[in-house]
Amino acid sequence: MIGQLSFDLPVRPALGREAFFVSPANAMAVVMIENWDQWAGRKLALIGPSGAGKTHLAHVWAAASGARIVSARDLPDADIPDLARGPIAVEDIPDIAGDRTAEEALFHLHNLVLAEGHHLLVTADRPVLTWGLTLPDLLSRMQGTQSVTLQQPDDQLLTAVVAKMFGDRQLLPSPETIAYMVTHMDRSFDVARALVADIDRAALELKRPVTRTLAVEVLKGNAPLGRLDIPDT
Structure with missing residues (x-):
């Protein structure tokens, strides 16, 4: 039986340019962000699935351009003239679909x-x-x-994303652990995020390090913990 969490370190996402891994799945988006002063009409829509790196790239752009970042949901209560005094990133536009006040603010x-x-x-x-x-x-x-689109991850990108998600949680699993996860998990940023969170939680509850064995157990779901004949790496 799994007990209560003994402790839980805060998750601190690294959002600098040096922490963003470039692969064919996102290379064009990175080029557009890095050459922001050449955007047609001085505007760009950054499109991609949840967890693909939109917020990360928005922060990279904000650092380069001096922009502020705001959620579309917060626009009805925002000082629009004040926001318009400099470059601005507005996240998650579909969230305000049908909200007349928010759409007018945008x-x-x-x-x-x-x-x-x-x-x-x-x-x-x-x-x-x-x-x-x-x-x-x-x-x-x-x-x-x-617009520019971030694609679902290829092997290189998914490996880097999983490693970063662990790093955001102050965890450093072995390359073999991450390689096993990438090979056996569904190829989705959301799945990667949930799996990393589940492995972190299991490690805390069971007071075990994050290893390939633990990743196997979590991925198998109902596999009896501690009974798999796979050596830790």
């Missing part, structure tokens, strides 16, 4: 930022036409925004 922010000569980055987990925006003027502005 529309005004879009216009003011560009009128002031600044740059605008927006993020979403799917293409513009599937966001569900109901304000026609905003939808047309977003449709006219250059």
Whole structure:
């Protein structure tokens, strides 16, 4: 029987450029972020599945451009003229679909930022036409925004992402442990995040190090813990 957690270290995501691993799945997005001063119309939509690195790249861009980052959900209560005084990144645009107040706030922010000569980055987990925006003027502005897509991870990227997720939790599993996970898990950023969290939790509850054996047990789900004939690495 698994007991209560004995302790839990805080998760501190590393969001600097040096912590972002470039692979064919995200290389074009990285190029666009690094060359932000050349965006068509001074705006870009960064598209990709949950966990693909949109927030990470938004922070990389903010560090390079001096931009602020705001959630689309917070726009109704934001000081739009103040936000428009510099470059701005607005995250998770689909979250405000159908919210008239929030959509109008984004529309005004879009216009003011560009009128002031600044740059605008927006993020979403799917293409513009599937966001569900109901304000026609905003939808047309977003449709006219250059976009770049982060793809689901290849082997190189998934390996790096899993290693980073462990690192964010102050954990350093062996390369063999991560290689086993990448080979046997579903190829998804969300799955990777959940699996790393499950392994971390199991290690804490069982007071065991993060090893290949533990990863096997967690991936097998109901496998009896401590009974697998696989040596720790």
